[in-house]
Amino acid sequence: MSLRRAIHQHRGPVQALITEGRGILENYCGFIRGLREEEKSLDDQKQQTDIKIMEAYRQTCNQIHQQLTEERDRLLSEVETNHRQNKGAVQSQRDAVLNDVAEMSSACDGAEQGMGREDKEFLSRKAKLDEVVGKFRERIVPILIPTHPAIFEPTEKFTCSLGKVTVPGAASSGAAAMAMGHHHGNKSSTLAPKQRLTFGGEGSDDGQFDFPFGVTVSEKAEIFVADSGNGRIQVFTLHGTFVRKFPAVVPGEQEQCPMDVALDREGNLWVVIRTESEEFAAQYTTQGRLLKKILLKETKNLRQVAVDTKRNQILITQTSGDGDNLQSEVLVLRSDGTLVRTVGQQQGMEVWFITVDGEGHIHVSDREHHLVHTFSEDGQFLFQYGGLGSGEGQLKEPAGICTDRAGNIIVADRGNRRVEMFDKTGRFIKHITTDMSCLCAVAMTPLGQIVVTCAEDNTVTIVSI
Structure with missing residues (x-):
């Protein structure tokens, strides 16, 4: 058989093999494209999840900060009120005692000034001193014990329940989830829109x-x-x-x-x-x-x-x-x-x-x-x-x-x-x-x-x- 005839006879089978090979290559290329799309999908899912986690983290931190700020302001207000009341009571006691001191001092000074005199003014000052001393004789001199505002402990405890941001592809048990907080109690946990x-x-x-x-x-x-x-x-x-x-x-x-x-x-x-x-x-x-x-x-x-x-x-x-x-x-x-x-x-x-x-x-x-x-x-x-x-x-x-x-x-x-x-x-x-x-x-x-x-x-x- 001549070379030309042999080549002619084998062209058909070779073309069929080429076609079959191209088909196999296309299948592989399609599979590779699918893998690339899957990689892109995984990257997109991760990015979205990262954003959700950071947003949840930010919201929780803002909520906790808001709650602590409110608690701080409340405690400071209580301390200020108690301080004002206690200080007012001390100042009232001081003013009352100062009035008593002024009255007693005036009576003693007047009697001392009249000691060398022999007239009825001396007798009137003695009578005044008898009256003032007698007035204070039975009184108990107040012993002032400093009163300080109490050191306040928070009267409310902040507790958190767990919310979850699910990671795509993670087990439903939540093993790959991030727990974030939510406040329960009398205080509002709503953060001002633009605090x-x-x-x-x-x-x-x-x-x-x-x-x-x-x-x-x-x-x-x-x-x-x-x-x-x-x-x-x-x-x-x-x-x-x-x-x-x-x-x-x-x-x-x-x-x-x-x-x-x-x-x-x-x-x-x-x-x-x-x-x-x-x-x-x-x-x-x-x-x-x-x-x-x-x-x-x-x-x-x-x-x-x-x-x-x-x-x-x-x-x-x-x-x-x-x-x-x-x-x-x-x-x-x-x-x-x-x-x-x-x-x-x-x-x-x-x-x-x-x-x-x-x-x-x-x-x-x-x-x-x-x-x-x-x-x-x-x-x-x-x-x-x-x-x-x-x-x-x-x-x-x-x-x-x-x-x-x-x-x-x-x-x-x-x-x-x-x-x-x-x-x-x-x-x-x-x-x-x-x-x-x-x-x-x-x-x-x-x-x-x-x-x-x-x-x-x-x-x-x-x-x-």
């Missing part, structure tokens, strides 16, 4: 401010505030209680003005500082010990700082030029001060505040154009949103910006006196609050609250979402 706590006030004492600007919150729930006018960093709890302070001091510098603060991956604090002669970024421990200093060029606007914890890079805003030729950009630096890249230079924006989300995306507020710009972790422009206005999704002079664990973007809409939430694509989600008197920086707490600074009022406000 807020404001603290501060103008001054230089502990807990007071002079132009508080930048703010950040640690995983330990400590609030760090750049108290610019007082040249220091102040630290507070989530209840607004003053914890400590340290001066934003670098040896050899005078009249230092800290503008913004951010925490890095190691838990150290980065502060951008302006002096009369220079500007720089300084790294401190959270207790205030200076670690390093990075010199920066002079900038036209108040400088802001953020940290890409994924890469442990420091991002610092910078604006140069004059008038219509202002040029804004974001400097991306290594922790030793080496420049990695600049971001946004071609965007024609006026950078104000900056943040970096968990994926490394850079978000910048642009108050001149009333926009927020978003860049990739490599500095490529992705999208922008906002625009001048007061409608949903619009902005007016946006200031502070931060992100939550889900990647949502929170913006201090300064000109509209409100705080807005957008999703990671820039789509408007909701108004967090719409009645803030003024806003500067904004930061997210581990419990899902937001912390807002107000330089004009010299206050800091914590708002529940």
